[in-house]
Amino acid sequence: xxxxxxxxxxxxxxxxxxxxxxxxxxxxxxxxxxxxxxxxxxxxxxxxxxxxxxxxxxxxxxxxxxxxxxxxxxxxxxxxxxxxxxxxxxxxxxxxxx
Numbered sequence: 001x002x003x004x005x006x007x008x009x010x011x012x013x014x015x016x017x018x019x020x021x022x023x024x025x026x027x028x029x030x031x032x033x034x035x036x037x038x039x040x041x042x043x044x045x046x047x048x049x050x051x052x053x054x055x056x057x058x059x060x061x062x063x064x065x066x067x068x069x070x071x072x073x074x075x076x077x078x079x080x081x082x083x084x085x086x087x088x089x090x091x092x093x094x095x096x097x098x
Contacts, residue, residue, distance in 0.1 A: 008037070008052040008084045013065055015075030017047045023093050025069035030091040033057040037085075040094035051091070052084060 013022070018041050026039040026049055035053035042048050051061050068074045 003056060004054055006052055006084050007055050007058055008050060008082050009058055009062065010048070010050045010080050010082050011062065011065055012042075012078045013047045013049070013068070013074055013076070014045070015068075016071075016073040017068065018045055020071040021069045022047050022072050025072075026065070027091055027093060029061055029064045033061055035061060036088040036091055038092050038094045040096060050082065050085075052088060 023039045023041065026047070030037060030039075030051055030053075033053055035051050035057055037049060037051040039047060039049040049065070051058060053061070062077065062079055065077050066074055
């Protein structure tokens with residue numbers, strides 16, 4: 001894998017991660033790193049995100065997910081590599097819940 005090769009991950013973050021600005025923290029971090037994807041709250045109390053960017057940027061992003069915003073308390077971050085999505089242009093908050 002090269003430094004500029006795009007990769008995509010799906011992450012599920014558990015702990016105190018809803019009602020503390022975690023989705024907006026995620027958007028800010030993703031945009032700062034020039035990544036695409038989305039983030040949403042899930043019905044089970046976790047936050048789920050898919051993020052795409054270069055390997056180093058995805059690594060930085062995942063590291064920030066372990067920290068979270070000020071009022072959060074991250075207990076666990078599960079990360080899976082998934083196929084890259086072509087044509088995606090932004091990082092958004094999804095309003096749907098699963």
